[in-house]
Each structure stands twice: as structure tokens, then as C-alpha cells.
Amino acid sequence: MTVASCKGQGARARRPLDQGPPDHPTARPRDHVTTRPPDHPITQPPDHPIGIFDSGVGGLSVWREIVRQLPHEEVLYFADQAHVPYGPRPLSQVREFATAITRFLLDRGAKVIVVACNTASAAALHHLRATFPQVPFVGMEPAIKPAAQQTRSGKVAVLATPATFQGALFASLLDRFARHVTVLPQVCPGLVEQVEAGLLDGAETEELLRRYLEPLVAAGADQLVLGCTHYPFLRPAIERIVGPAVQVIDPAPAVARQTGRVLAARGRLNEGNRPGQHHFYTSGDPDQFARQVRRLVGDEGPIHPVRWEGGVVVAR
Numbered sequence: 001m002t003v004a005s006c007k008g009q010g011a012r013a014r015r016p017l018d019q020g021p022p023d024h025p026t027a028r029p030r031d032h033v034t035t036r037p038p039d040h041p042i043t044q045p046p047d048h049p050i051g052i053f054d055s056g057v058g059g060l061s062v063w064r065e066i067v068r069q070l071p072h073e074e075v076l077y078f079a080d081q082a083h084v085p086y087g088p089r090p091l092s093q094v095r096e097f098a099t100a101i102t103r104f105l106l107d108r109g110a111k112v113i114v115v116a117c118n119t120a121s122a123a124a125l126h127h128l129r130a131t132f133p134q135v136p137f138v139g140m141e142p143a144i145k146p147a148a149q150q151t152r153s154g155k156v157a158v159l160a161t162p163a164t165f166q167g168a169l170f171a172s173l174l175d176r177f178a179r180h181v182t183v184l185p186q187v188c189p190g191l192v193e194q195v196e197a198g199l200l201d202g203a204e205t206e207e208l209l210r211r212y213l214e215p216l217v218a219a220g221a222d223q224l225v226l227g228c229t230h231y232p233f234l235r236p237a238i239e240r241i242v243g244p245a246v247q248v249i250d251p252a253p254a255v256a257r258q259t260g261r262v263l264a265a266r267g268r269l270n271e272g273n274r275p276g277q278h279h280f281y282t283s284g285d286p287d288q289f290a291r292q293v294r295r296l297v298g299d300e301g302p303i304h305p306v307r308w309e310g311g312v313v314v315a316r
Contacts, residue, residue: 044111046270049074049279050259051110053101056084056196056284057292058230059116062140064297065256066114067278070269074276076105081284082308085192087161087228091123094163096311098124099131104281104306104313106135111268114259115139118160118228122167136262140229141169143251145177147223150247157184157216157246160227161192184221188212188228195230198295201237209234213241224248233296281306283313 050070052063056079063077078101080086086094098120102113113135115121115128121139129137142164147156156178164170165185174183191212194205216224224246226232232250239248263269270276278301282289286305293300305316 044109044268046111046263046268047074047272048109048111048268049076049276050112050114050263051076051078051102051105051108052114052116053078053080053098053105053120054117054229055080055086055119056192056230057081057289057296058192058195058228058233059114060293060297061229061232061250062114062116062252062255063278065252066259067276067300069253069256070260070263070276072270072272072274072276074270075278076108076110076281077278078105078281078306078313079284079289081196081282081289083283084196085161086117086119086123087163087192089119089163091163091167094120094123095127098128100308100311100313102128102132102135106132112136112138112259112262114255116229116255118142119163122164122169125169136266138255138259138262140251140255141173142227143225143249143254144173144183147225147247147249148178148181151181151223153220153222154180155182155184155219155221156223156225157186157219157221158225158227159186159188159191159212159231160225162187164227184216184219186212186216188231191234192228192230195233196292198292200233205234205237206241209237209241213238217242217246222246226250277301279304283308 050066050073052059052075063075067075080097080101083097105113115125115137118140121141125137125139142158142160190208194208199205222245224242226249232252235248235250280293280301281304283306286303290303306313307316
């Protein structure tokens, strides 16, 4: 992997137990994006890229599934590691980050934006759709519906950030799909940081996971929803702790399917016969990010460092 320059609630919910190239050939100049009227129509052709963003490497779990299901698509992945984690931040601040990153990805020709972060989806998805009404967005939401449908014990556990639980989206999911089950929300301080550090196993990660998971198993949960895109990278350790009686649900495959449906409905699926090329952007340390990408999903494309300047994402 190379490091490149960018230039050129109805349910009974308990309280948580613990608190292309960097410039696509047909993309508009960045200055145009920062002044684009909110209702400017986005009509990118099928060969333009999918844009994905997260606070860090967690969204790579979604990237991985999109690349698997849509192998001909070019994908731009943005990791806002200058601000990771998003979970403890004010929702208004997360909205500001999400808006600036969306503009950056649209500048590079993105034809759809996948908000591969549960916190950003809860904080900003409605705002993004209102700000960019002609842009198709796909967001993350905890997989409450399938968990509520499949539970035998009537108890569903959800691992997520405080911002996800505080958002209107989570309350809406409970009201629509979980009226007749008990939902056990569990915040997990430290897990995002463990994944960002590449500590997917080991004593410290095991201790954190046991602290969060064992009370849920003891409470009788038989469905465990991974409500943060970082958590699928801990799935082997999670499954080892909760045991085979608990089904672990990762929403990434459903998000990839929805992305394909959104593109197909707009006639923007890339149906070429060549594998898509992928580009990665980070507002953090590009060399460290390259190592993270290599470890988590393999060596799949160049890394482009960016920085924040006056609330705008710019190339380094």
C-alpha cells in the first residue's frame, strides 16, 4: 500500500449498563463543492465512485462488504482519525464533521455517500439529506428489527455509543420493531480505541469485552446487535465470550445490499467487467492508517493524507 498526496422508545429499554485518484477526472473543483447550493442535482454516471466515511477504521467493516458485493465499483474511503472517536462528541460537532466530509467526497465525484458510522448516522443523517437533497445517502442503524424477530428469550442486547442511544433513530427503531421485547443497551467505552490501536485480542481487550458482555448474557439476551462499525473486527473475541447460544448480528451486509439497491434504482450501478479501484483518505497519520488497512482488510489501494483547515477538509 502506498501513501499518496491528495494534491493534483415503545420497547422496554434499560439504561446503558456503562456509561480514483484523489481527484476523479470528471469531478468538480473543490471550490465549487464548498459553494454548491444545497439543491444542486447530483447526476454522476455509473463509473463514478462510492464515497464512504467513518471516524476511523471501523467503517472498513462496511467497506469490506460493499467491495465484496459490488466488485466493479470504485470506492473512496475517508477515515476522520483526527477526531476519532465520534461517540463522546456533541452531536452538533459530529454533524459539522459529517457535512464537511460529505462535501469532500462529492468534490471527488462520489455518486452515493455511505455514512459507515452509527454515531454519525444518528447525529447527522437527517441533516445531510436536508443539506444535499439530491444526493443519495445510506446510513447505519442498529439491527433491531432482525434481532427482535429472531429472539427466543425476548431479550436483545445492543452494543453502541452513547450518541447512538441518544439519537431519535434508535428511539424510532424501538418503537417500530421492539415493542414486545426487552432491549438491553450497552455502551462500551474503550472498544473503539482498542480497534483503532489494532488490539483485536489480548488481555486488555478481553477484559473490556467481558465487562460489557457477561452481564448481558446473564440477563438472558440471545441476540447481540453490533451497533458500531468498529465492533465487527472484535467479532471472534465477542463470539468466544458470549457462546453459541447468542446470535451476533453485524449490519454491514445489509448496508451493502441497500447501497446496491440505491444505485440500481438510479441507474448508477457500475456493471463493468473490471474490479473497482479504491482510494483511502485519512485526517490522521497516513503511515499508521496504511498499517491498519493492511491488517484489517488487506492492501487495497493508496492512502491520501488530508487535514482540517477552518472546518474544511483539504489535501496535505
